[in-house]
Amino acid sequence: MDIRTLDSIFDSVEIEPDYLRNLIGKVLSIINKPDLTFGTIFEGRIFGNIGLVTWDSEIHLDSKKMKFRGDEIAMAVVAHELAHYHLGHY
Numbered sequence: 001m002d003i004r005t006l007d008s009i010f011d012s013v014e015i016e017p018d019y020l021r022n023l024i025g026k027v028l029s030i031i032n033k034p035d036l037t038f039g040t041i042f043e044g045r046i047f048g049n050i051g052l053v054t055w056d057s058e059i060h061l062d063s064k065k066m067k068f069r070g071d072e073i074a075m076a077v078v079a080h081e082l083a084h085y086h087l088g089h090y
Helices: 005-008 016-033 063-069 071-087
Strands: 041-043 051-053 060-061
Touching: 005 016, 005 060, 016 071, 051 071, 060 071, 063 071
Parallel strands: 041 060
Antiparallel strands: 051 060
């Protein structure tokens, strides 16, 4: 999945590592719901968490912590945070 596709699903994408971009692509292909949209997604260090959704609908993911735990757990974290956003759990 390229950044143009991610930009069409998210309001904005601020992701540098290809590792996280590829994980998000895999999760979205499994979800396979092209009509879903999500808020802004950011990659960076998060103290005390691997991922979170803020009260203002930003999705934050820590790819360094995810990579340490392996792809399957990292994909579960991405799906979990996207579900929080989709369900309005901020």
